[in-house]
Amino acid sequence: MKVTYAKAIGDALKEEMRRDDKVLLFGEDVAQFGNIFGITRGMLEEFGPKRIRNTPIAETAMVGAAIGSAETGMRPVLELMYSDFALVCFSEIFHCVAKWRYMHGPEYKLPLVIRNASGSSNGAGPEHSNCVESLFMHAPGLTIVTPSCAYDAKGLLKSAIRSDNPVLFCEPKLMYQQKQEIDDEVYNSDYTIPLGVADVKVSGSDITLIAVGLMVPRAIAAAEKLAAEGISVEVIDPRTIAPLDKETIYASIRKTHHVAIVEESNLTAGIGAEFAALFQKEMYDELDGPVERIAALDVPIAYNMDAEHYSIPDVDDICRVLRTMH
Template sequence: MLGVLRRKVACKANAASALEQGIRIVASRAFSSSGKEMTVRDALNSALDEEMSADPKVFIMGEEVGEYQGAYKISKGLLEKYGPDRVLDTPITEAGFAGIGVGAAYYGLRPVIEFMTFNFSMQAIDHIINSAAKSNYMSAGQISVPIVFRGPNGAAAGVGAQHSQCYAAWYGSCPGLKVLAPYSSEDARGLLKAAIRDPDPVVFLENELLYGESFPVSAEALDSSFCLPIGKAKIEREGKDVTITAFSKMVGYALQAAEILAKDGISAEVINLRSIRPLDRSTINASVRKTNRLVTVEEGFPQHGVGAEICASVLEDSFEYLDAAVERIAGADVPMPYAANLERMAVPQVDDIVRAAKRACYRSSSLAATA
């Protein structure tokens, strides 16, 4: 199958170099005031479409990505436009098609592998970690693996423990991977384009509950050359009293919390991490040195989480600037419950962030991390 895929695109391989010449990296900035809006779903779809159009080596593979147009309609219209050689439906065998994707990347193609949920990536984790992530190092830089593993990550609603886990910290701990977690439509477009163009394997963590949400997008973000830098966080809201870091859906919760805090006279700076690995330590630490307080927010498990890594980086780089102990907000340290009332208790809520920020601003003694 790899040979067939490679032969199909070999005659068009020169398009890749032309694409690389046209890459434009857009720095972190606020949203445009433009009235144009786009859903996260459409942002991902348009990014895939434009990258497939620009580079014939890009192809999509996964369960129901073709005829059904994706479980969440991210690949809508792509089979009709690019055909079954580049939009490949697979059997229900994540280990199988992830392995095929890694092999295709070894030969210079740029696969985008869709998992219906990142929980199912556990079936393919040997290929992701032992093959994709380690090959460049083990080959002394001779083998690049330009592959994207994407799909919904974290809690949705009423789908049970085996469909609700957040894998940001799992993959974020692995050398050789880049791990991205978009929040808005501009994030989704710019980061997915960057992931597809990157020479290394990228784990791209989306959120099912964000697919249908609309966000403002600038004319710049709608340009086909739009691309966001990997490893750069975005300050979504400036503040001076407390820094709140978050990623994916939790960014929205953090922004809501900041609005509530403002009514109580607390100015919160909200950082959208965007990139889990590499982590933008400089932006985080610069903010903490200004606000002197830190609250980290994530929906994953509290132990060995993304928040724990952020706390460690701040203690290493900016300890003397802290006026209060850091606060960690995370999901409960249990598998996700199925019952709606218990599910809500297991996932961070806006009120949790507000309370943690107030503790950070008003106290000097340390409390246990909030789950």
């Protein structure tokens, strides 16, 4: 069957809520309205107003409510609508969610998920187009997940909901309507994808390309294009940004000796900055060239769509950098 990324997210939520009555969902406009992208449509009718709750626009309290309900026995899924709004409750995520267990002791567990619609979406403008993974990578204690296709989204969200650790779950908005062919039996099999495990999306031997979220399909397209030019690219999707599956990535670097990172967010202090520092330190002897970073230009994402598209890496931008590495 053809499954959209949005449907996969919705199905994961429904399946987990049917499986475990401790799972709750709350956020702005998730009940009658069914979320601004339609993802939670029908859930209020199925699960009722105690488990599917609209919230006022009160993000700091929503994050707090996720903490308080999680530690006392629930498994809340909090929807923050746009990822950008994670910054209005930055302290509650950075100080409270991430540190709560460490600073209160082993008795405290936070089985909670914070979902957010992430990144650019054709004209959403400077405050509705951000990716926040790199901001929260600086908070030890958080698990950060960004799936890049419907199959992964469903399996990873189910694992996130079942995890006893807090998960920041980023859903690139431009992926919501992307369709993927998935075998019916597999899709309906209650499969999960473990957190902290990367996926090799394309096998190759010349260059390792680490791609995150929306950049994964672009990285795959770039790999196909470069294959025709005789450059073999291995595309790896970490899926879980933190903690990182270094084993899978390092096995690839040992094979290719060249590595690049592509992400949708700004270059400076981005995901690639951290990964590059890590790779040059831990894989120095394996690298035959500098670690390349491909990322959005260091400007806010403009409302003007041409400017938006120009500032975010596309297939040609990726190819251009990778050719220089070969």
